[in-house]
Amino acid sequence: MKLYNIKENDEQVSFGQAVRQGLGRNQGLFFPSELPKFDDVDTLLAEDFIPRSTKILSAFIGEELSQDTVKSMVENAFQFPAPIHAVKEGVYALELFHGPTLAFKDFGGRFMAQSLAAVTEGNEQITILTATSGDTGAAVAHAFYGMDNIKVVILYPKGKISPLQEKLFCTLGKNIHTVAVDGDFDDCQALVKQSFDDAELRKEVGLNSANSINISRLMAQICYYFEAVSQLPKEKRSDVVISVPSGNFGNLTAGLLAKSLGLPVKRFIAATNVNDTVPRYLETGKWEPKTTIPTISNAMDVSQPNNWPRIEELCQRLGWGLETLGKGAVTDEQSAETLKVMNAEGYLCEPHGAIAYRILEEQLNEGETGLFLCTAHPAKFKEVVDDILGGDLGLPEPLAKHNAMELLSEDLANDFDALKAVLRKVQ
Numbered sequence: 001m002k003l004y005n006i007k008e009n010d011e012q013v014s015f016g017q018a019v020r021q022g023l024g025r026n027q028g029l030f031f032p033s034e035l036p037k038f039d040d041v042d043t044l045l046a047e048d049f050i051p052r053s054t055k056i057l058s059a060f061i062g063e064e065l066s067q068d069t070v071k072s073m074v075e076n077a078f079q080f081p082a083p084i085h086a087v088k089e090g091v092y093a094l095e096l097f098h099g100p101t102l103a104f105k106d107f108g109g110r111f112m113a114q115s116l117a118a119v120t121e122g123n124e125q126i127t128i129l130t131a132t133s134g135d136t137g138a139a140v141a142h143a144f145y146g147m148d149n150i151k152v153v154i155l156y157p158k159g160k161i162s163p164l165q166e167k168l169f170c171t172l173g174k175n176i177h178t179v180a181v182d183g184d185f186d187d188c189q190a191l192v193k194q195s196f197d198d199a200e201l202r203k204e205v206g207l208n209s210a211n212s213i214n215i216s217r218l219m220a221q222i223c224y225y226f227e228a229v230s231q232l233p234k235e236k237r238s239d240v241v242i243s244v245p246s247g248n249f250g251n252l253t254a255g256l257l258a259k260s261l262g263l264p265v266k267r268f269i270a271a272t273n274v275n276d277t278v279p280r281y282l283e284t285g286k287w288e289p290k291t292t293i294p295t296i297s298n299a300m301d302v303s304q305p306n307n308w309p310r311i312e313e314l315c316q317r318l319g320w321g322l323e324t325l326g327k328g329a330v331t332d333e334q335s336a337e338t339l340k341v342m343n344a345e346g347y348l349c350e351p352h353g354a355i356a357y358r359i360l361e362e363q364l365n366e367g368e369t370g371l372f373l374c375t376a377h378p379a380k381f382k383e384v385v386d387d388i389l390g391g392d393l394g395l396p397e398p399l400a401k402h403n404a405m406e407l408l409s410e411d412l413a414n415d416f417d418a419l420k421a422v423l424r425k426v427q
């Protein structure tokens with residue numbers, strides 16, 4: 001597989017290099033040079049999740065990894081289902097929260113862990129360093145847990161993430177080191193950036209970032225769009241509209257890549273909360289990020305979405321006009337109201353999924369089939385959901401289990417030298 005840097009086209013890398021490097025020169029994103037296409041999508045849709053996903057990922061990766069290797073990577077990564085659920089006539093939820101950390105990031109995080117293991121030597125030392133405000137840290141921690149040659153260091157702002165989220169990824173131990181930084185999320189990100197800017201340190205501990213710009217994470221996410229459509233009754237597959245609750249726009253990028261492979265999707269909808277840089281851009285043609293506003297759908301509190309250049313690149317290469325994308329932004333009040341309506345209709349959701357549902361409902365035409373992505377389990381946003389619905393959600397097994405375990409995080413001053421000491425210590 002060949003990929004090029006969107007900003008500096010002369011930089012070309014293999015799949016292995018793209019997985020290890022994450023970003024190219026000048027912060028450029030990697031993008032596949034060739035976009036494969038399946039001629040017989042119906043046959044592909046008739047296959048089961050694992051063999052079908054193996055074919056999809058092999059089509060991209062090509063000869064660099066054997067199909068057997070890709071198959072075992074997929075088997076190890078995708079150990080949980082992605083079911084659809086009919087919320088009402090012609091409208092389906094795609095539930096992406098049945099993995100170990102109850103959010104869709106498990107698919108990408110786990111496939112990235114498999115990819116990194118496949119493209120590195122067993123004796124090579126790698127340190128994943130990442131900052132999180134919640135979901136990504138949990139998915140990465142669980143995905144890499146127990147991989148001996150890969151150390152994981154996760155920074156998070158002390159006292160600023162929900163106690164339930166903290167317990168989910170700070171109780172693992174072994175190769176997972178969690179660090180509560182005396183600062184906010186931006187301080188954590190700044191420390192990570194400083195580490196990557198330190199060439200000597202980078203080499204010494206083999207730094208890698210595992211964030212959502214890694215191409216392997218995106219590629220994994222393509223597979224569940226096929227899985228969703230495969231579960232629809234055949235007569236409903238021709239006019240499918242998919243609504244994607246978006247923050248950094250990795251999920252929508254993966255959906256568009258699925259369409260480029262031949263998946264029949266009539267239209268995608270980019271759904272956001274009030275951090276609506278993309279919907280405004282699609283309306284006015286002007287890219288004008290504002291200061292990020294905290295919302296109840298906080299995994300989408302992003303005003304400079306880092307995957308957007310990939311969407312532009314793909315649309316440009318395939319001649320898809322950006323005006324074909326649906327769009328919409330939803331306030332907290334509207335999300336809460338929608339959550340209540342859905343609950344009354346018999347479907348328990350959380351704010352991110354509710355945003356996608358609301359805009360889908362507004363924009364779905366007669367005769368179309370709607371699909372919206374449920375990116376997290378309602379219990380992951382228990383405080384907010386309980387507050388809106390006036391109830392008390394029980395904890396699903398993974399949350400209950402980790403909630404009862406001891407926190408293993410260490411505290412750290414907001415100081416680069418202190419972080420360097422931790423990175424050296426964990427080797």
Ligand SMILES: *Cc1c(COP(=O)(O)O)cnc(C)c1O
Pocket residue numbers: 103104105135136212245246247248249250251252299300352375376
């Ligand atoms: C990360 C996340 C999103 C946003 O996904 P992007 O791929 O960044 O657009 C939406 N919902 C939840 C629950 C998330 O964790």
